[in-house]
Amino acid sequence: MPELMNEPPQLRKDPIIGRWVIISTDRGKRPSDWVVDPEKKTGGFCPFCAGNEDKTPPEIIAHRKNGTAPNTPGWSVRVVSNKFPALKIEGELNRRGEGIFDLMNGIGAHEVIIESPDHLLELVDLPVDHIRDIFWLYRERVVDLKRDMRLKYILIFKNHGKAAGASLEHSHTQLIATPIVPKRVIEELEGAHRYYSFKERCIFCDIIRQEMQWTSRLVVSNPNYVVFEPFAARFPFETWILPIKHSCRFEDISYEESYELAATVKESLQRLNNALGSPPYNFIIHTSPLQDKEYFEYHWHIEIIPKLTKVAGFEWGSGFYINPTPPEDAANALRAVQL
Amino acid sequence: MPELMNEPPQLRKDPIIGRWVIISTDRGKRPSDWVVDPEKKTGGFCPFCAGNEDKTPPEIIAHRKNGTAPNTPGWSVRVVSNKFPALKIEGELNRRGEGIFDLMNGIGAHEVIIESPDHLLELVDLPVDHIRDIFWLYRERVVDLKRDMRLKYILIFKNHGKAAGASLEHSHTQLIATPIVPKRVIEELEGAHRYYSFKERCIFCDIIRQEMQWTSRLVVSNPNYVVFEPFAARFPFETWILPIKHSCRFEDISYEESYELAATVKESLQRLNNALGSPPYNFIIHTSPLQDKEYFEYHWHIEIIPKLTKVAGFEWGSGFYINPTPPEDAANALRAVQL
Numbered sequence: 001m002p003e004l005m006n007e008p009p010q011l012r013k014d015p016i017i018g019r020w021v022i023i024s025t026d027r028g029k030r031p032s033d034w035v036v037d038p039e040k041k042t043g044g045f046c047p048f049c050a051g052n053e054d055k056t057p058p059e060i061i062a063h064r065k066n067g068t069a070p071n072t073p074g075w076s077v078r079v080v081s082n083k084f085p086a087l088k089i090e091g092e093l094n095r096r097g098e099g100i101f102d103l104m105n106g107i108g109a110h111e112v113i114i115e116s117p118d119h120l121l122e123l124v125d126l127p128v129d130h131i132r133d134i135f136w137l138y139r140e141r142v143v144d145l146k147r148d149m150r151l152k153y154i155l156i157f158k159n160h161g162k163a164a165g166a167s168l169e170h171s172h173t174q175l176i177a178t179p180i181v182p183k184r185v186i187e188e189l190e191g192a193h194r195y196y197s198f199k200e201r202c203i204f205c206d207i208i209r210q211e212m213q214w215t216s217r218l219v220v221s222n223p224n225y226v227v228f229e230p231f232a233a234r235f236p237f238e239t240w241i242l243p244i245k246h247s248c249r250f251e252d253i254s255y256e257e258s259y260e261l262a263a264t265v266k267e268s269l270q271r272l273n274n275a276l277g278s279p280p281y282n283f284i285i286h287t288s289p290l291q292d293k294e295y296f297e298y299h300w301h302i303e304i305i306p307k308l309t310k311v312a313g314f315e316w317g318s319g320f321y322i323n324p325t326p327p328e329d330a331a332n333a334l335r336a337v338q339l
Numbered sequence: 340m341p342e343l344m345n346e347p348p349q350l351r352k353d354p355i356i357g358r359w360v361i362i363s364t365d366r367g368k369r370p371s372d373w374v375v376d377p378e379k380k381t382g383g384f385c386p387f388c389a390g391n392e393d394k395t396p397p398e399i400i401a402h403r404k405n406g407t408a409p410n411t412p413g414w415s416v417r418v419v420s421n422k423f424p425a426l427k428i429e430g431e432l433n434r435r436g437e438g439i440f441d442l443m444n445g446i447g448a449h450e451v452i453i454e455s456p457d458h459l460l461e462l463v464d465l466p467v468d469h470i471r472d473i474f475w476l477y478r479e480r481v482v483d484l485k486r487d488m489r490l491k492y493i494l495i496f497k498n499h500g501k502a503a504g505a506s507l508e509h510s511h512t513q514l515i516a517t518p519i520v521p522k523r524v525i526e527e528l529e530g531a532h533r534y535y536s537f538k539e540r541c542i543f544c545d546i547i548r549q550e551m552q553w554t555s556r557l558v559v560s561n562p563n564y565v566v567f568e569p570f571a572a573r574f575p576f577e578t579w580i581l582p583i584k585h586s587c588r589f590e591d592i593s594y595e596e597s598y599e600l601a602a603t604v605k606e607s608l609q610r611l612n613n614a615l616g617s618p619p620y621n622f623i624i625h626t627s628p629l630q631d632k633e634y635f636e637y638h639w640h641i642e643i644i645p646k647l648t649k650v651a652g653f654e655w656g657s658g659f660y661i662n663p664t665p666p667e668d669a670a671n672a673l674r675a676v677q678l
Contacts, residue, residue: 086661099549100542101570203439210438231440322425 047083048170050075050117057081060111061140063133077133078114079141079175085110086176093150093179107150109177113137114170122171123158124269131262134173138285139258141175142251146290151177153185153289156250161280164307173283181289188286189295196297204299205246207231217327219271219334224257225264229327229334235309236325237276239268239334241302248298250287265302267339272306274337280307386422387509389414389456396420399450400479402472416472417453418480418514424449425515432489432518446489448516452476453509461510462497463608470601473512477624478597480514481590485629490516492524492628495589500619503646512622520628527625528634535636543638544585546570556666558610558673563596564603568666568673574648575664576615578607578673580641587637589626604641606678611645613676619646 047055053071060079068074087108095104115123115134123131142154158173159165181189195203211218211228219227219239227241241264243257253261265283272281287300315321386394392410399418407413426447434443454462454473462470481493497512498504520528534542550557550567558566558578566580580603582596592600604622611620626639654660 099553100545206439214438 046119046168046170048112048114048168048172049119053078056112056114057083061137061144063137073117075117076130077116077137079137080112080114082110082112082174087178089148104179107179109145109151109175111141111175113141113173113175115172119170122160124266124273126266128259128263128266131266132259135253135258135262135265136255138173138175139251139253142290145175145177146251148177149291150179151290152292153178153181154287155182156285158283159280160283161307164280164282166280177290185286185289189289189298192295192297192299202246202297202299204242204301208242208244217331219331220264220267222260222264224260227264227268229331231327233323233327233330234321235305236323237272237306237308237330237334238323238327239272239304239306239330241265241268241304242299243301246299248288248295248300250285250300268304270339271334271337272304274339275333276306276308281305282307385458385507385509387451387453387507387511388458392417395451395453396422400476400483402476412456414456415469416455416476418476419451419453421449421451421513426517428487443518446518448484448490448514450480450514452480452512452514454511458509461499463605463612465605467598467602467605470605471598474592474597474601474604475594477512477514478590478592481629484514484516485590487516488630489518490629491631492517492520493626494521495624497620497622499622500646503619503621505619516629524625524628528628528637531634531636531638541585541636541638543581543640547581547583556670558670559603559606561599561603563599566603566607568670570666572662572666572669573660574644575662576611576645576647576669576673577662577666578611578643578645578669580604580607580643581638582640585638587627587634587639589624589639607643609678610673610676611643613678614672615645615647620644621646 046052050073053059053073057080059070059075060081062070062075062079063077064070064075087106087110089107089109091105091107093104093107095102097103113134115121116126116130123134126134138156142156145151145154154175154177156173156175160171192203195201195206199206207230208226212221212226217229217231219229221227221244224244225241226244227239230238230240241261243253243261247253269281272279282305284303284305285300286303288295288298309324385391389412392398392412396419398409398414399420401409401414401418402416403409404413404415426445426449428446428448430444430446432443432446434441436442452473454460455465455469462473465473477495481495484490484493493514493516495512495514499510531542534540534545538545546569547565551560551565556568556570558568560566560583563583564580565583566578569577569579580600582592582600586592608620611618621644623642623644624639625642627634627637648663
């Protein structure tokens with residue numbers, strides 16, 4: 001096979017366990033780019049700051065003051081395409097084989113939600129109604145993108161801090177729409193389905209009931225959301241936020257609920273920051289696939305993973321995590337935070 | 340539930356996707372231990388160096404000069420228990436439920452293979468016959484531990500460099516024996532089984548044939564081993580080493596084969612070091628479960644993952660990896676290295 005540089009990205013399926021991988025070319029690095037470089041300094045210029053709107057791809061949607069034009073200042077939250085997308089919207093999927101291997105073209109979308117015009121503010125620093133606007137724009141993008149029948153799943157996630165994989169300091173969220181349902185999502189859907197077949201109840205609803213009754217892993221709850229440390233947490237201080245009312249799709253959230261969600265996320269991050277000294281973290285929305293059918297046994301939620309440990313060979317090799325801090329102890333510490 | 344500190348470690352099963360997690364207590368950290376500390380310096384003392392044998396748990400087995408006593412100098416490779424084990428050999432499994440959750444005690448073994456008495460030498464620096472002795476000791480430990488019928492799987496892995504999770508500089512390998520078969524291993528076994536059911540051939544043997552014929556992802560091969568970059572590599576320069584002759588168990592290796600394996604591993608690491616400037620890496624032996632039956636459809640192998648990227652929210656949330664370097668380009672660069 002020829003070199004892939006300057007060709008469209010590919011989605012490749014691991015023939016053994018069925019995991020799909022994006023082989024990216026546009027955001028590609030040459031092998032020599034990987035040579036370890038001990039000193040790397042970030043420049044002072046930031047394309048996400050107000051006034052630099054022409055340094056990003058054009059605005060897809062934004063929350064703006066009335067009367068301000070797209071791609072000019074005046075926005076509070078702004079969505080643009082990723083300048084170095086992992087997947088692209090143009091083209092055909094072209095599913096095919098190559099010897100014993102399976103692949104298709106890397107069709108999809110890769111967008112960036114710039115959370116504020118101010119370089120120095122983090123998500124946790126923003127007022128609740130500003131965070132609500134961010135979540136509402138997530139929802140608007142999902143509703144728009146799901147009309148493209150080629151797209152099967154949308155993953156919304158945030159990498160905060162270098163150790164959590166953020167390449168730009170300015171606070172932002174990413175959205176990746178994929179033409180297949182990712183393996184981890186299928187595993188969750190199958191798990192929820194198995195439980196429902198056995199019990200005729202949602203497993204997430206059962207977990208919520210148990211955590212709210214036992215309270216040892218509970219961090220905080222309010223009328224619509226509950227925050228707890230999961231029983232089998234993979235990581236220290238892994239924190240889940242679930243809607244108490246059963247709902248399989250994030251995008252079915254109401255405008256009122258999105259305010260309460262924003263307040264819950266802000267409080268959760270404040271507690272984590274306070275307990276842990278503002279660690280890097282990843283934040284991921286787990287929700288249903290876009291097309292096909294309604295996955296009524298599923299229950300959307302948010303997982304926050306502070307980046308405190310290095311995932312090492314054991315975890316990669318086995319999918320078997322070692323968590324040195326019991327979630328009950330983490331919940332204790334998070335509940336004890338005075339806000 | 341009470342705090343877990345000072346109680347035995349637990350194995351906990353994620354109720355949704357079935358993943359087991361060790362909730363460790365002995366190697367436990369209190370929540371406050373996680374507060375981010377910008378400056379940490381390692382002390383000068385190393386318990387793995389020759390002369391400090393009394394600073395580790397007692398020797399389980401070692402490769403030694405004739406006549407030298409256990410737990411004294413004179414060894415070239417030395418196996419001891421991990422001082423802070425994730426799992427312990429004493430006790431009962433005690434599988435049980437807790438509300439809707441499942442758990443059992445953290446029974447198992449956690450050992451360290453100290454690869455040389457010299458603090459400054461890395462695995463790649465050692466002569467081939469010394470590396471052979473290391474691999475042969477891996478095998479001896481597997482053969483010994485598999486007599487304990489409670490143990491279902493042994494994972495042998497190496498974290499090289501801080502970014503890959505190594506907590507001690509002195510070159511070493513870890514061995515963890517678990518009372519369940521890890522999820523990732525089950526996925527590989529099931530994948531190999533599905534393919535065998537369909538084709539009546541081993542999928543790994545088919546991949547070897549194809550890679551040796553196409554050569555675009557091939558790094559190097561010799562009569563008994565082949566080294567290539569996998570088609571759906573999750574990471575840049577992910578490198579697999581497979582025995583060409585079908586074999587489902589690492590521990591069935593012969594003494595002669597272990598010499599050739601050592602030479603192959605050394606050459607692979609030399610090529611990676613040369614191409615990438617000696618990056619941190621993880622090295623994992625993927626092999627069959629210990630008990631039950633013979634997994635004849637499986638094919639043991641080694642995966643080497645240089646730590647070049649940070650795994651971020653997208654990968655955690657989806658099990659969907661973005662690899663910015665096509666494996667064909669990585670193979671090209673590795674083949675081009677002059678040794």
